[in-house]
């Protein structure tokens with residue numbers, strides 16, 4: 001058995017004449033926490049659906065847990081759990097009933113399904129509301145129940161499509177903690193997100209995806225170091241002072257010209273900690289005294305913009321599937 005949980009080579013998916021996934025290749029090591037970060041319509045859901053055997057690819061090779069998704073789909077299904085972007089719970093049933101039904105569908109005996117459902121309801125903190133209809137659950141509670149459902153057959157690989165979409169920060173954190181715990185206990189996790197904080201907080205390995213293509217991949221730290229550079233931001237008492245500071249600061253930078261917006265001067269540098277004291281000394285000799293000096297690390301969003309020229313959160317209407325509305329579809 002290979003040390004990879006997932007191996008994807010030259011994967012292509014076309015919907016009619018439209019190429020949604022355009023020749024992507026990647027591997028996910030066993031026990032890794034892998035994320036696809038990209039905007040709406042990038043091809044994240046399409047890729048996950050192919051990996052989880054719900055959608056047939058156009059071409060390429062995909063192996064999950066060592067099995068080919070086309071030739072051995074049933075073997076793949078036994079190894080994976082897939083939490084879909086649009087939560088698939090029965091609203092007119094209780095938390096208990098939803099989990100037990102899923103357990104039986106996954107092949108557990110009714111007694112085993114009941115036992116496992118009880119354990120998982122406790123793990124995701126829903127024991128108290130287990131007898132209530134899912135219609136009365138909040139968005140965060142539904143996500144947690146959905147996750148519990150995916151874990152009923154104890155899968156070794158988890159596919160999670162936007163697992164915290166639409167949740168408030170507190171509910172998001174509960175899910176993050178739980179996903180980290182599952183991963184620490186040995187599960188391989190593959191998630192998609194368009195929240196850069198989520199990718200940064202959770203993923204050990206990350207692939208930026210845009211318009212069906214993997215633009216760049218690596219650890220979040222490596223991606224930031226390769227392309228980012230730190231920012232020094234100096235705020236002055238007046239726009240005039242900020243303008244004067246350009247001539248003083250520029251010789252200390254490598255090729256870069258600082259940008260000035262009103263009274264703020266901003267420059268990208270490699271080692272801000274080393275350069276900042278020199279900047280202050282030079283400014284002092286020129287009788288320029290900044291009111292504040294900040295050093296910031298680049299965010300994954302900064303790097304994404306640098307690579308593809310637009311932000312992750314930008315809505316592109318042309319990419320949206322007609323009629324998909326989270327409220328109509330009960331996504332929340």
Ligand SMILES: Nc1ncnc2c1ncn2[C@@H]1O[C@H](COP(=O)(O)OP(=O)(O)OP(=O)(O)O)[C@@H](O)[C@H]1O
Pocket residue numbers: 015018020038039040041042043044045046047085194318319320321
């Ligand atoms: N069944 C389909 N038929 C035709 N086009 C589709 C179909 N499903 C998806 N697409 C298109 O393929 C592209 C990729 O869609 P996909 O749902 O994989 O994106 P995504 O990255 O998951 O986006 P989101 O962040 O909005 O969930 C989009 O342009 C979408 O409109």
Ligand SMILES: [Mg+2]
Pocket residue numbers: 044045046085161
């Ligand atoms: Mg999607």
